[in-house]
Amino acid sequence: MADEDVFDVIVIGAGPVGENVAGRAVRGGLTAAVVEERLAGGECAYYACIPSKALLRPVGLAAEVSRIPGLELRGPIDTAAVLARRDKTVSHLDDGGQVGWIENVPATFVRGRGRLAGPLRAEVTTPDGDTRALRARHAVVVATGSDPYIPDVPGLREARPWTNREATSVQQVPKRLVVIGGGPVGCEMSQALHALGAHETTMLVRADRLLDRTEPFAGELLANSFQESGIDVRFGRSAVRVERPVPGGPVTVHADDGSRFEADEVLVATGRRPAVGDIGLETVGLEARGPIEVDASMRATALPDGWLYAVGDVNGRNMLTHMGKYQARVCGDVIAARAKGRPDDLPALRDTADDRGAPQVIFTDPEVCAVGRTESQARADGFAVRAVEYDMGAVSGAYLQADDYTGRAKMVVDDGRRVLLGVTFVGPAVVDLLHSATIAVTAEVPLDQLWHAVPSFPTVSEIWLHLMEEYGL
Template sequence: MNRSTTNKDRRLYDVIVLGAGPTGENVAERTRAAGLSTVIVENELLGGECSYWACEPSKALLRPVLARADARRVPGLRRAVAGPLDVAAVLDHRDEIVFHWQDDNQVGWLDSVSVDLIRGHGRLDGPRQVAVRTPDGDTVLLTARHVVALCTGTGAAVPDIPGLDAVRPWTSREATSADRVPGRLAVVGGGVVAVEMATAWQALGSQVTMLVRGDAGLLPRMEPFAGRLVADALREAGVDIRFGASVASVAREDGDVRATLADGGELAVDEVLFATGRAPRTADLGLETIGLTPGTWLAVDDTCRVTAVADGWLYAVGDVNHRALLTHQGKYQARMAGDAIGARAKGEQADETTWGAHVATADVAAVPQVVFTDPEVAAVGLTTREAERAGRRVEVVDYDLAHVAGAHQYADGYRGQARMLVDTDRGTVVGVTFVGPGVGELLYSATVAVVSEAPLQRLWHAVPAFPTISEVWLRLLETYRDRHPPGRS
């Protein structure tokens, strides 16, 4: 494959993909499988944020933490895992998971699926036009016969706080790629990145303080009991959680980061991590050349076409469209969008029916997510609050996971909770949340229940194995049945 570039190099493709993270790679693979010539443009490492600075390295840091926590709850293993974690081994394994921040294997995969690669920064230069500035200073001008797909993802959103630039704060990238354990770490935020990184670095030896603005608790977008159980466990592990704490300014003095809080208090730490949300990477994509506003999220239809652009040639897939900021959802969107692009390029009608072959219905109805803390949190579909806001009539069914026989086998003193939301008009499950050790492996079954819209009467026939934690499904269904015994009007 010819990857050379020259000044005034012009190339024509059916599909141009900007961004080679998991989303962009999946779009490119699907359009190439449809017979469309495809090029992918990437300015950093192929594999994107997830592979090198998010999902993969964070879970490599968290896995030994959670495995040790599980083992300590099992009689007969406590003494065997009583000591501290081998920090060097954990960090070495993390480095291996991210291939030491080298992307040779990803390049080989692109070759195997016959997708061209141009390294450099790509910007729109008018309809169906992309200009790529390469590392050697040349420019490659690309034209798309059919589609340009923006798959550039998001970056950390850091608040505008006095002194922040001089402090050089951690974001999720630094938190997942650090080569040493800070003695004292402040984590600003209370969402998924904040709780996962607090879990990891506390277990690796940091004295962690969480500064959470407001009093909504941790994991505010999930069921409230999830945040409470995670907060309880973090405090028991030694994390100092301060709610209603806002950072007013920061400064670095004699090696310390000194954070001044809005209430006048101060905190001195070695590093400060801002886990305060994500922003779309659209500021330097040339959106202004097609009449769009740089730096904004890109609104799309259910096949990921940008709704503000005529003729349907521009797609925005993955985090950049703000539908569901999760790697697996971006890959899901990519499969739908890639197949839709292939169909439309052949002059076929895209299948835009609900749960159709080309629409990302699950972005609305059934987004699954696991938070890899101790305890784990796994959720899919609606929360109680979301159902209420949407005007859905739901019945909340709760069950204490500690009463499931499988939980007794899993751990001594198991603590957890399960919640199922039943659509009372249709008799189907529309949301599930599990909190407890090992519940991440329950999530796919919950996702299938929500996506399939299986009636509760049918779910009775899905028999869980004994003794496993999945028996909680039976207990949830029994709890609902006991409230609505047969024959009661």
Template sequence: MTGRVDSVDSVDATGAVDAVEYDVVVVGAGPVGENVADGARTAGLSVAVVESELIGGECSYWACMPSKALLRPVTARADARRVPGLRQSVQGPLDVPAVLAHRDSYASHWKDDGQVDWLESVGAHIYRGQGRLAGPKQVTVEGPGGERHTLTARHAVAVCTGTRAVVPGLPGAVDAKPWTSREATSAQQVPGRLVVVGGGVVGVEMATAWQALGSQVTVLVRGEGLLAKMEPFAGELVAEGLAEAGATVRTGVSVASVERDGGTGPVTVVLKDGERIEADEILFATGRAPRTDDIGLETVGLTAGDWLDVDDSCLVRGSDWLYGVGDVNHRALMTHQGKYQARIAGAAIATRAQGEPLATGPWGEHAATADHAAVPQVVFTDPEAAAVGLSLAEAEAAGRRVRAVDYDLASVAGSGLYADGYRGRARMVVDLDREIVIGATFVGPAVGELLHSATVAVTGEVPLDRLWHAVPAYPTISEVWLRLLETYRAEAAKK
């Protein structure tokens, strides 16, 4: 583990190819790639990072940061309207220019100077351009000015290219120049009418934001409800919140085609039953695909465009040098999980570079076990929805002997103090054989702050008889934990 960088060939002014060797080459400089690079550099390895767009990636400029910056004023106003003595002061519309300016600030105005400074400060070498595998441990980079580099990795190449939004292959969809998550989080004007196709996290969050900013939003969902991967009541309560805000939520409908002359002007959405809906913009929030179609996977025996199949150290199966970290491996498509995987992968790369075995002890430094059992997620709508671990349906499908324990969050003392008319619901899923919590879901204003306690309980496999002694402060919404445990004990006593 030398940490050295060797120049094998030099570059001349004509754009000839240069060749440089590093310990680790990271393709993709979003939060995941940055963390892999940081972990490798901390261990003393030399690192090259290749990025074709902005250093900082999707999360910083078109996802987590701008979307939450748009949503925070929405949920803050909604909360304030439920507080006596304050509600009359916040009945007016949001200051749209101020909200968009706040969003722009959190997206660093789509400039990556700060991220570049940080990555360089840890000692990583940045290469701008399209990176492609060119055989085992080799990556070629085609720079924006036509310059070319060949990077060789002594120990590992980490693919951290993430995902891209998918526009379905419906007639007219691509030609209509629809919004994807990128346009929805970076738009500089509020559309008068917005059709959102899809009822997942991106769909409901962007519907919440743009409805509050002045759009008339219509959400079209092919299935029977929103947030289909969460407990059913989560989607139901979020749908109620959208409807109360003035949005239209329609389930069980399918889009057949999209019409828009020249990709400008009004857009017409044609449903399968022939109904036509006119809007100013259409957002497709219908899924993600891995950004692996143009990174040279075929040169190492893999299929371009596929997800990368990895083990718990994020090593691509069948390889001893190629890692797939973050969304690209399809384990858990969330920034915090990708960064968690990056910490695991960075440590595993360094350990293998030293010729040492991976750690299998209680800390599990080299195994991303949270991806299997304890993935936390917050949906920043009004109300919020937060979940970790297995839903009841998932636990039953896995053959676990379980019981769901539900509680009305409005009956917790802290919720009434938080807001008049507080509405929400909590559920914990209990493994009856081990008497531990294997899943938890909360829906209601501000419940995202409850989620880490649930994540600790699930990850730590805390026995219920010990969790009983984790006393929640009064009067807070977290008292719901006591009520859930009381309900479980009472139900168990009746059996």
């Protein structure tokens, strides 16, 4: 065992979250080490956000072309070309660029399995089996992310189901696919793989709709689109048994109504769990169960002396890459402020976005995006709510964008303060419209000021005008 290496901050996990903690802490005048066992850049860069969008983009674009007379595609999507582009977007699973980014911060990149090893200490098991001891002067940050959750269905684990990793890194698209789960990952991967060759795609969705944490119409519009394209969506159905007698051979999924589905692969998309296993939490007196609870500065609330932070999926606040990166900026800045004796109670050093509602985007066709609370969440939280909806297809900018544009928007208003609590847009080409709502919701811009923010004609953004007129402005 080598001597102890000392840094101001040690970050365990080099996903986008860990990278950003290090970047901000170093910008604040500290030294940092970032430890990663697998690929620097994390799940997002190689097996989640990036490749899934690379797979979905041509699918969405082909749908756009089908809605504009005068353009015609020369045949189906060329799956091989799409996969080749996907490979490029994930840098062919080479993390040299990401390691270079970290070293350029500058921070020290340590390749290996990182674990806590008592207060302000970590140890790293390097790829060649050595152990390296690290000590932090100010903070250790856990940014280990999350793992896919595999439900306890008899035969499922043994069948070696696909998760987001196998789906996004697909080399040979299975002809027959069963997808368990109707959340964002299940929806995105069903649509992408179906369009790229999984002609027989069946979704088993336990809830009575897709995307059951968003406004009901979002899941309904998406289900219409899926069903029109030939995806078989079964609502209220759970898998109860899975059989795969020959490894790599056909797999049979039995549902709770007695129906059964044979497929070439089964994809499990039933959520993720904070990755707290085998990271040494027991060495600092914490249990490796559930998310690591943190305060608004990302400091673990269980340790009174305050040197341990947890950022991103592992703290369970909001399992979205952009929210993890946001938390990372907060955390890196606050660690630097505390280390340097600067004020640590500035608004910038407090997570306000998680509370007011994080934005989320689902890159399906139609796209689904939302920020803040749904109407039912807002009512449950005790707000005096007034909500208005509008058909996005009736907006001039939308019907220029596409023939038969189908979409819907909703605005949830705190009627007392006349500020927005939440906004949902569903339709083609709305993902970058969402940021207008994110600003309005997060900064609590009063409706009477939003009224003077004029959407350009003829863009889809004019939905704002219609929503506000519906509200009575």
